[in-house]
Amino acid sequence: MAASKTVGDVLRANGVSRRGFMKFCAATASMMALPPTMVSAVAAAIENARRPSVIWLPFQECTGCLESLTRSHTPTVEGLIFDAISLDFNHTLMAASGQRAEDALDAAVQENWGNYLMLVDGSIPTGEFADYSCTNGHSHLDMLKKYAAGAAAIVTIGTCAAYGGIGRANPNPTQAVGVQDIIKDKPIINVPGCPPIPTVITGVLAHYLTFGTIPELDHHGRPMAFFGQNIHDRCYRRPFYERGLFAKTFDDEGARKGHCLYQLGCKGPVTYNACATLKWNNGVSWPVQSGHGCIGCSEPNFWDKGSFYRPLSAAYYGDARTVGISVAAGAAAGLAAAALARGKQKKAQQEEKA
């Protein structure tokens, strides 16, 4: 795909009305927490933006992130906006395969060196396990380094690319890491989630198209506009938490009445994502609304934080072995202290007698 047409040209060619386009821009502006006066600026910027070249590199991944994006948004205007970028390489979506696909990738990279946007999903195995994840004989570690060098910015799609995800989960058999652990000299926008909300993916791309800059990021490299607030604070079940009304099992009275899922292990209080406000499947529902607690999928290392069904306040006090050893150690120390005291007592008595 050539990167000559503007986004506006492509949208018009696809039959998107001016009204539909402005609605999208207003929604995008509000998602990014911009004032209403910025809507026209967003519209002008997106319409006139030259379609940036985007290459999407899938590494050690499950394609769930791509499924999230493609399934839930076709054929909405968000989907078309996505068409409106020049997606020059994505080996799952593109018609070409084999050497032709590789050639397309290299051609796009050469033509847009220094300017293309690189999207990555999947973690990257390293060290002696680097070769366990390859495309056409090239290890993903090498590919990441090679193509990141010419990228204007990198957007990591999903928790695997952002932080290592399930690939990195204990015991991390492939020594997998996220993009930010390897690439240090490029701007990286993390869009974590397992998978991320499609609207968030398009929202981040829209921000880049509009401003040509990296949005404000939090301490985990996530755009503040989407990851600035935690699920618990925006959850529609929050009033039940305050009133002390909880679902105790997945099919009890509380669950049927939509009470808080905290006791069933909901990780909403420590998870930052836009699920509670943007929701999924075009705003139909989201995990907590459908009755399952948040699993915290947009947080680093969420696989290693214990059971999804263990309440957040339950700490790990140890096991029978640790407790047993502690009791034995305590008893030994007590015995020693008592023996010492008895010895002193005896000595004192003997001295008194003498």
Next chain:
Amino acid sequence: MNEGLYFEGMSLLDFARGPAFRWAVAIFIIGIVWRLTALLLVSPKRLEPVKGSATSGGVRTMLTRSAPAHELEKNIIFQHYSGYAWHISMFIVLLFFAPHMMFFKQILGFGWPTLPNLFITFFAVVTMGILLVLLARRLMNPVLRQISTMDDYVSWIIAFLPFLTGIMSFTHITFGMQYETVLALHILSICLLLVWFPFGKLMHALFIWPSRYKVGAAFARRGVRA
């Protein structure tokens, strides 16, 4: 299972919930068993002739010490009943806040009904208020100040911190910190309490009834009213 153990890239909250808490519990158990064993094994020899029933004297003292002594009533009535108010509020917050109940449920295997957050907030504020008033009293009353040791102040801080960090995380007044960081600090303050508990004055929680009994029994044996 790796649950609760160190893993690469763990956050402060993971550390607090996992390794820190496991270590704190281990030290807590070691300390408690150590002190109990030592105390049980070094009971002093009874040399005096028996002049009264030790058991009834012990039990009586356990009860009489629960109300302020007549002779001292004027001086100690305030601290005595604010002590009651503090302990009752503390146990309400500790046992009837839903996340706290869930904490115990994971250890004990059973749960119990909890209170709405409004009540918990009220009792938490009462608890902190009483602690602050009692500290001010300790600092301003010359006699109290003279008999206070470092242990009293350390125990006060260690009892106060869980309430401070708890109410901070609950109300999201975090002074610029992330919520999960404050929650981690809350759990770490509990770890600190567990570590200090067997070695400082907090141990009164376990010793209060046995020591009252012992004092009462010892006096009764000598024919003296405790």
